[in-house]
Amino acid sequence: MPKWSVFVVLVMCELIPLNNAACSLTLTVEPWTDVPRCQDGVDKTFHPKGTSWTNSKCWTCTCLQSAMRCCHGCCDGLPSKLHFSGDCEVKYNYETCTFKVFQKGNPAIECPYSATGK
Template structure:
């Protein structure tokens, strides 16, 4: 069982390194009173097998008996030219690549 937990942790690190995702293992504090779901950063309990969007931090999350996994809803550009920058709109959970010199003009990511 310990090797499965190590595998899940390593898998979570690989996902975290290559995308904007994370996985948080479910904590078993009291074996006589097992968790009924996953608790998000705001303290809200989500049932196992549930999915939800957190618009305050632009994340989409899911809960399993192993833990909670979340990924960013904001698309990310693979590469942004030096003269450009990625601008995130937290209200719409979207991003655009804009010229640094003129923020009204979009530029094409590589």
């Protein structure tokens, strides 16, 4: 097997976990300072390299060496996409990173749904 095909296989394996999640990678903010850090784009808070956190919209973020990776629906938190019938609606609770899908106008009747990116 040629060396380049091994590289392609490795890259494809790295992409598999991302196929059901909405993720972003941004450059680290202020990498020239004594304590390089990342700024959360949602909460506008700063975090030192090597730390992870969940922001107020339930995105899980990690401050890497030269970039910040944020993922909505990585493994915990809220799914990136919900699919349910038109007579239903979703209510998100960002304090607990949970959600409920229910019949419009009647939160007591839960609706079936499918989720991706969780």
